[in-house]
Amino acid sequence: MAVEKKIKAVVKLQIPAGQATPAPPVGPALGQHGVNIMEFCKQFNNITKGKEGTTIPVVITIYEDRSFTFIVKTPPVSELIKKAIKIVKGSSAPNREKVGRITRKQIEEIAKIKLPDLNTNDLQKAIKIIEGSCKSMGVEVID
Secondary structure, eight states, X not given: OOOOOOEEEEEEEEEETTOOOSSTTHHHHHHTTTOOHHHHHHHHHHHTTTOTTSEEEEEEXXXXXXXXXXXXXXXXXXXXXXXXXXXXXOOSSTXXXXXXXXXXXXXXXXXXXXXXXSSOSOHHHHHHHHHHHHHHHTEEXXX
C-alpha cells in the first residue's frame, strides 16, 4: 500500500499555453509554497505545446514535501467563443450592445470541447451552459 502524501495547498492559475515563466502570476503563487518554479514551468510548457495563443487553467496540488502535481483544464468558454467568432472582447452592456453572432453548430463544437470540465455529462445541457455564456458576453445565437 502506497503512503499518501499530505497536501499543503491547491493553487489555481490561468496561464497562456506554452508561456509559463517564473514571473507573476506563476512565481509568487508557487514560490510561497517552496515549489521548484522552473520545474513546473518546464512541465507545463511541454504539456501545452501546440496550444499557443490560448489561456489554459491549471490546478496545482502542492504536497508537504514541496513536490507537486497538476491538472490542465480546457480553455475558458469566453475565450473559445471569442476565438470562434473572431472578436477581441465581449460587450460591456450585453443586453443592449451585441458584439457578434454565433451559430448553434459553433456552440455545439465549444460544448464538446468543454464537456469534461462542465458539471454535466449531457451535451444538450452543456450547449445551454455555453448559450448562457454567449448571452452574458453580448453574443447573439443564430440558427
